[in-house]
Amino acid sequence: METTEFEPKIVAFLCNWCTYTGADLAGTSRIQYPPNVRIIRLMCSGSVDPTYVLKALLDGADGVLIGGCHPGDCHYQSGNYKARRRIIALKEILKQAGMEEDRVWLRWISASEGQRFADTVRKMTEFLKEKGPNPMKREWAV
Amino acid sequence: MASRPRIGVYICHCGTNIAATVDVEAVTEFAKNLPGVVIARHYTYMCSEPGQALIKEDARKLGLNRVVVASCSPRMHEPTFRAASQEGGVNPYQFEMANIREQCSWVHHDRDEATAKAKALVVAAVAKAARLEPLEDREVGVTPGAVVIGGGVAGMVAALDVAEAGFPAYIVEKSDHLGGHVADLNRTFPDLEPVAEWLPGLIERVQSHPNITVFLNAQVARVEGYVGNFEVTVSGSKVSGSGLGEPGTHSLQVGAIIVATGYKVFDPHRKPEFGYGLYPQVITTLEMERRLAEGDLAVDGKEPEHVVFIKCVGSRDKQLGNPYCSRVCCMISAKQAQLVRQALPDTRVTVFYIDVRTFGKRGEEFYDEARRSGVRYRRGNVSEIYRRGDRVVVRVEDTFLRRTLEVEADLVVLAVGMEARQDTDEIATLLKLPRSADGFFLEAHPKLRPVDTAMDGVFLAGCCQGPKDIPDTIAQARAAAASALIPLLRGTVPVISETAVVDPELCAGCGMCVEVCPFGAPALDPLWGVSRVNAVLCKGCGACAVTCPSKAIQVRHFRPDQILAQVDVLVE
Amino acid sequence: MQARIPVEGGDVVAALRGFLRDLLEKEVVEAVVVPMVTPSGAVTPALVADPALLDAADPLTPVMGLNAARVVGPVTIREPRGKIAAVLRPCEYRALIELVKLQQASLDDLVTVVVDCPGTYTVPDYETMRANGGVDREALLAGARTGEVAPQEGYAFRDACQMCERPHAEGGDVQVWLFGADLSAGIPVSLPDDLAEQLGFSPAEADGRRAEVVEKVVSARTQVRDERFAEIRQRLEEEGIEGVFAACIRCHNCMTNCPICYCKTCLFKSPIFEHEPIQYMNWARRKGAFRLPADTTLFHLTRLNHMVLSCIGCGVCTDACPADLPVGRVFRAVGQEVQAVFDYVPGRDVEEPLPLVTFKEDEWTEVGEEE
Ligand SMILES: Cc1cc2nc3c(=O)[nH]c(=O)nc-3n(C[C@H](O)[C@H](O)[C@H](O)COP(=O)(O)OP(=O)(O)OC[C@H]3O[C@@H](n4cnc5c(N)ncnc54)[C@H](O)[C@@H]3O)c2cc1C
Ligand code: SF4
Ligand code: SF4
Ligand code: SF4
Ligand code: SF4
Ligand code: SF4
Ligand code: SF4
Ligand code: FES
Numbered sequence A: 001m002e003t004t005e006f007e008p009k010i011v012a013f014l015c016n017w018c019t020y021t022g023a024d025l026a027g028t029s030r031i032q033y034p035p036n037v038r039i040i041r042l043m044c045s046g047s048v049d050p051t052y053v054l055k056a057l058l059d060g061a062d063g064v065l066i067g068g069c070h071p072g073d074c075h076y077q078s079g080n081y082k083a084r085r086r087i088i089a090l091k092e093i094l095k096q097a098g099m100e101e102d103r104v105w106l107r108w109i110s111a112s113e114g115q116r117f118a119d120t121v122r123k124m125t126e127f128l129k130e131k132g133p134n135p136m137k138r139e140w141a142v
Numbered sequence B: 001m002a003s004r005p006r007i008g009v010y011i012c013h014c015g016t017n018i019a020a021t022v023d024v025e026a027v028t029e030f031a032k033n034l035p036g037v038v039i040a041r042h043y044t045y046m047c048s049e050p051g052q053a054l055i056k057e058d059a060r061k062l063g064l065n066r067v068v069v070a071s072c073s074p075r076m077h078e079p080t081f082r083a084a085s086q087e088g089g090v091n092p093y094q095f096e097m098a099n100i101r102e103q104c105s106w107v108h109h110d111r112d113e114a115t116a117k118a119k120a121l122v123v124a125a126v127a128k129a130a131r132l133e134p135l136e137d138r139e140v141g142v143t144p145g146a147v148v149i150g151g152g153v154a155g156m157v158a159a160l161d162v163a164e165a166g167f168p169a170y171i172v173e174k175s176d177h178l179g180g181h182v183a184d185l186n187r188t189f190p191d192l193e194p195v196a197e198w199l200p201g202l203i204e205r206v207q208s209h210p211n212i213t214v215f216l217n218a219q220v221a222r223v224e225g226y227v228g229n230f231e232v233t234v235s236g237s238k239v240s241g242s243g244l245g246e247p248g249t250h251s252l253q254v255g256a257i258i259v260a261t262g263y264k265v266f267d268p269h270r271k272p273e274f275g276y277g278l279y280p281q282v283i284t285t286l287e288m289e290r291r292l293a294e295g296d297l298a299v300d301g302k303e304p305e306h307v308v309f310i311k312c313v314g315s316r317d318k319q320l321g322n323p324y325c326s327r328v329c330c331m332i333s334a335k336q337a338q339l340v341r342q343a344l345p346d347t348r349v350t351v352f353y354i355d356v357r358t359f360g361k362r363g364e365e366f367y368d369e370a371r372r373s374g375v376r377y378r379r380g381n382v383s384e385i386y387r388r389g390d391r392v393v394v395r396v397e398d399t400f401l402r403r404t405l406e407v408e409a410d411l412v413v414l415a416v417g418m419e420a421r422q423d424t425d426e427i428a429t430l431l432k433l434p435r436s437a438d439g440f441f442l443e444a445h446p447k448l449r450p451v452d453t454a455m456d457g458v459f460l461a462g463c464c465q466g467p468k469d470i471p472d473t474i475a476q477a478r479a480a481a482a483s484a485l486i487p488l489l490r491g492t493v494p495v496i497s498e499t500a501v502v503d504p505e506l507c508a509g510c511g512m513c514v515e516v517c518p519f520g521a522p523a524l525d526p527l528w529g530v531s532r533v534n535a536v537l538c539k540g541c542g543a544c545a546v547t548c549p550s551k552a553i554q555v556r557h558f559r560p561d562q563i564l565a566q567v568d569v570l571v572e
Numbered sequence C: 001m002q003a004r005i006p007v008e009g010g011d012v013v014a015a016l017r018g019f020l021r022d023l024l025e026k027e028v029v030e031a032v033v034v035p036m037v038t039p040s041g042a043v044t045p046a047l048v049a050d051p052a053l054l055d056a057a058d059p060l061t062p063v064m065g066l067n068a069a070r071v072v073g074p075v076t077i078r079e080p081r082g083k084i085a086a087v088l089r090p091c092e093y094r095a096l097i098e099l100v101k102l103q104q105a106s107l108d109d110l111v112t113v114v115v116d117c118p119g120t121y122t123v124p125d126y127e128t129m130r131a132n133g134g135v136d137r138e139a140l141l142a143g144a145r146t147g148e149v150a151p152q153e154g155y156a157f158r159d160a161c162q163m164c165e166r167p168h169a170e171g172g173d174v175q176v177w178l179f180g181a182d183l184s185a186g187i188p189v190s191l192p193d194d195l196a197e198q199l200g201f202s203p204a205e206a207d208g209r210r211a212e213v214v215e216k217v218v219s220a221r222t223q224v225r226d227e228r229f230a231e232i233r234q235r236l237e238e239e240g241i242e243g244v245f246a247a248c249i250r251c252h253n254c255m256t257n258c259p260i261c262y263c264k265t266c267l268f269k270s271p272i273f274e275h276e277p278i279q280y281m282n283w284a285r286r287k288g289a290f291r292l293p294a295d296t297t298l299f300h301l302t303r304l305n306h307m308v309l310s311c312i313g314c315g316v317c318t319d320a321c322p323a324d325l326p327v328g329r330v331f332r333a334v335g336q337e338v339q340a341v342f343d344y345v346p347g348r349d350v351e352e353p354l355p356l357v358t359f360k361e362d363e364w365t366e367v368g369e370e371e
Helices: A019-028 A050-059 A079-096 A114-131 B024-032 B049-062 B074-087 B101-105 B111-130 B153-164 B180-184 B199-208 B285-294 B329-343 B363-372 B424-431 B470-490 B512-516 B543-547 B560-571 C012-025 C051-056 C069-076 C090-101 C123-131 C137-146 C193-199 C210-244 C253-257 C277-287 C296-310 C316-320 C327-341
Strands: A010-015 A037-042 A063-068 A104-108 B007-012 B037-043 B066-071 B095-099 B138-141 B146-149 B169-172 B212-226 B229-240 B243-254 B256-259 B282-284 B306-313 B348-353 B376-379 B381-388 B391-398 B403-409 B411-416 B458-460 B492-495 B500-502 B522-524 B531-533 B553-555 C002-005 C031-037 C043-048 C084-088 C110-115 C174-176 C187-190
Touching (some): A010 A019, A010 A114, A010 B560, A019 A037, A019 A114, A019 B074, A037 A114, A037 B111, A037 B560, A050 B560, A050 C296, A063 A079, A079 A104, A079 C296, A104 A114, B007 B111, B024 B066, B024 B111, B049 B074, B066 B074, B066 B111, B074 B095, B095 B101, B095 B111, B146 B153, B146 B243, B153 B212, B153 B470, B169 B229, B180 B285, B212 B424, B229 B256, B256 B424, B256 B470, B282 B285, B285 B329, B285 B411, B306 B329, B306 B403, B329 B348, B329 B363, B458 B470, B470 B492, B500 B531, B512 B522, B512 B543, B543 B553, C002 C012, C012 C051, C012 C084, C012 C137, C043 C051, C069 C084, C069 C090, C090 C110, C137 C210, C210 C296, C210 C327, C253 C316, C296 C327
Parallel strands (some): B007 B037, B007 B066, B146 B169, B146 B256, B256 B458, B306 B348, B306 B411, B348 B376, C084 C110
Antiparallel strands (some): B212 B229, B391 B403, B500 B553, B522 B531
């Protein structure tokens, strides 16, 4: 049965300066994590447009991870503070609209936190396996 | 607009770093069938000379207009492959990387899974590459010269270095004289050299330097522009050969700005339990400097029998919101205590401390000298000072012996710490400089970029960045001058090409992009009511684009259609 | 100052016209935006400069096709222009405040006259009423006086009005108080002292019952609102937003009419959402079938994301929907929760910044850490 186990697909939007670099560090440190994550590099968490997240979910992504610098560390001063509000609003909208907001994770992961990045991907993969596939994967009428 | 894509895809083995885990041949075959792909190859080391040559030759022979390399992190070799693409006649910005090493082969060991993921990353890179538009490298010219805000030792030294390198330097000093706090000092640690022996000479060099212009009673009223080209409006009086001019407004065009606004000493009124301002016997180290200079240590006309120093007043004090160490007070107390012992050998001198932190070159020796000169150091927290007759009583919790003691003194000197000036805010707002939790200006990186700021072309010198003694102040001032000289000497500054652009047809002029941009790059055009981006100020962070609902503003290379195309193929 | 606009012969509308005429004749303003009855009898907002034409003004017509904030925007947004007054319903005033924040309208040299609103009908209903003997305004005003506001027999108020919990004038320069008012004694107004002086008003007590009546109307409508919210939330929960909008034909009427959707060209009409034909094929293959036009649910979710914090609940989106979808209910129900997260009340205060363009460093500090 193991071969047919559901493998969630996670789309990750990572800020160039912290989380993307943290993911690189996980690589250079050879920290293993599940291959379920697909990374899109953006310059800052503050440039993650909710429309991207919505599109990923409606397309059928099982999870969306948004990674940025820790508060106070944004390369552009305040991108992550704005991202925080925006993602909070988005998640509330998803919740109210009857969508599963817990498929969207926002995490602060610095350039030195390769381990934290790997752990986050692992936890998210496990969480999504538990939760099951995004129903949008099958729904054509969206 | 974007040309019809002709994409070359190159999969790197990275020796075995990638090839051992990812089936590079399978990925290559897969890539060949992707839309827009004209050729796909794999090679042992793409970053090697022959690897790069593959790109160049294909690009020329096959007329490629996009290049995708699947290898290591773009943070590693993006510049290498951009250059190779450019040599092959492909615009270097129509290049995209798929990170199949750091984010794939190095973190997964199942070959099938890693290969599948590598394929996905390549599709996404191809999808994005197909939508990339050509961009140009950009540089802007630099206006020679620097404005130095603050005319303390930091500002003067920085201005001298800029001037010596042959560029105009403008010192804007708020008070009516140069020298800052040092002008009020007597002798300086660790050599006890009288300030009068070196400061006037420094001031004279500044004032007579042909490249330096000094403004006194002056303030910066406005700052516009960006690295390489600032326009600084100063209101104040220009100093010239004939003395101080009439107050007026001066507009200065410069390429860099050095902030050297110094500090203020802690106001001990904020610790009312010490009775400062109430008892004439309680003074600050700054006031003590004056007294030592004038040789007047008498209280009520009498020579003091016992002088007490209290350290860390207003520093390392969480309740006051100053958790940091002011770094100089230990040395100042040691200095002044010694000088009292020298001037009045019969006077007892006691220093109450929490710790003694006389680090730095000759610091520890200096502290030893103070003790050898007969200064008594006692550990203890002073809780209160009150009057008894014409003396004061210092109440101390002796943290060693765990008991409270009371000491009578004729003169109590509070070693007041350094704080950010109240007007730091004004400069912070004018220059858009962030401040750290302690209120001082924030450097760009605590280790790697100690004199840079978040604003390109603006540098920090001296105590405006945090407490320092004079040697550290001068070292930092010279570092700031050297950093400011880089753009001035180069004559141009590079600016990123991936900047925001506004489509004026779409822009509704809501001003939200203006509001969210941390760098003041977009502004509403007063005539047309639409936003326009000053590309030199833009750092490409994308905050504006997210905020704009209709995407009238977008960041080149990170346009929504480009990102959405990646999203779409990655979910596939 | 509180004052009263004198009413003669029980003609409240004439009294209000007189008030507006005064604004023009005493040169307080140079023109007034007010609902006007066209020669053919329909009602539309107009910018009236000639006091003589105010005979056709009908500030109390209970019909709302568009949210007037939309039309006040273009006439106020740029200098030069003269000073203007605008007669607005509470939901229109709130929309205007949001548009000012979005720099699509300006309050400079604008006198806002906000009128208590007992409720309005849709344009089709209103037209039917007109064809069948007209609107009973007396009954409406009487209802506003007692708080027992009821629609005309055989008709219903617009969906948004039935659940409007802010039908009373709040904010604005001039407030016209109909709730709890004995109009035979004059129409109670609240207005700035200098304006009152210019118009020659002397202070007059308002009716003490306003608060009580407002409370009564609001609580009845809040009850309706809560029932409908519960209903729509249940549907969203069960069918998902894609289910609720399943019949949507993507005509964009909801967006076009929404006063808050201020874009020159909506994102969803831009080339970003024009896909390559092959792309549609890919999608169809992926899920087996693909709904057309594409991105319908994405449109509604993104629109929520763009403006739900500013949704002031006027419901003109619902009225504009040819598929009769509960757009306004969805936006209001979602908006209620999202606005609460930011403690934001759209339309309350121009100084209150839009939640997504500001931030505080020390808020939601737990977000982004482990869950
Ligand atoms: C009591 C005392 C004794 C000390 N003794 C010693 C010692 O013995 N040895 C030693 O190494 N260090 C000593 N120090 C430390 C020394 O004072 C500092 O290291 C030094 O002053 C730092 O120089 P600065 O130029 O950074 O700042 P400052 O000396 O504060 O100079 C800043 C200048 O900027 C000007 N300015 C401020 N804001 C503006 C503005 N907005 N626009 C224009 N101009 C502005 C100010 O007027 C001032 O002239 C002592 C400090 C104190 C308090
Ligand atoms: S956010 Fe968009 S619409 Fe608003 S001013 Fe900026 S570019 Fe124009
Ligand atoms: S991309 Fe960032 S820096 Fe550039 S204009 Fe937009 S918000 Fe400002
Ligand atoms: S929503 Fe409220 S204010 Fe707007 S028209 Fe209806 S009742 Fe009046
Ligand atoms: S979404 Fe509907 S109810 Fe909300 S402001 Fe827009 S038109 Fe009015
Ligand atoms: S849905 Fe969004 S993009 Fe479209 S008009 Fe409304 S705010 Fe603008
Ligand atoms: S008005 Fe109705 S049918 Fe038209 S786009 Fe909006 S919800 Fe869909
Ligand atoms: S740069 Fe990392 S969050 Fe802004």
